[in-house]
Amino acid sequence: MGLIKLKNIRTFSFHGCLEEEGKIGSDYSVELRAKADFLKAAATDDLAMAVDYVHLHKIVVEEMDIRSKLLEHVCQRILNRVLHEIPVIVHVTVAVSKINPPIGGDVELVTVEMEEFRA
Template structure:
């Protein structure tokens, strides 16, 4: 068993319930953690037996382009898309964890970021 972790993917998006969030946008960080069996990939040095983290990055980037009111919804979409994509390649994912942080959220206060974590 092993984990693939994409740590602190930095992207820009237009997520939120406020009209200014949809218009101005925000910076986000996304962390993805996927647990799966690496045995075949590590034994045979075969990329097709694991998850290609480059493709995973582009999947997250594509989902960030689709507006969501809630980053919880965005996290769920990312999880569902990962599961669907790698099911086609017969890769059995044991666990997915997605953490999305909105940097400098529009809150009247001193706060660096707001984050949600969704586990599947």
């Protein structure tokens, strides 16, 4: 079993419950960790046998471009797509962080992290 990590995928997105958040947007950071069997990729040196991190990045960016009120909703969409589109992945964890959230205090970021296992 192997683990692939994409750290600090940065996006400018429009998530949030406040109407203003949908208009002005905010900076986000996404972390993604996926577990899969890497033995065939390691043995063959063939991208077709590997977990393509370009594909993972594309999923994250596309889902971050779809406005949601809740970070939980964004996380779940990313989890669903990863497991649906990349069958070799057996476990995936996603953390979506809103940088400088509008909560009336000095908070660097707020993060929602979720995980899914292939059934």
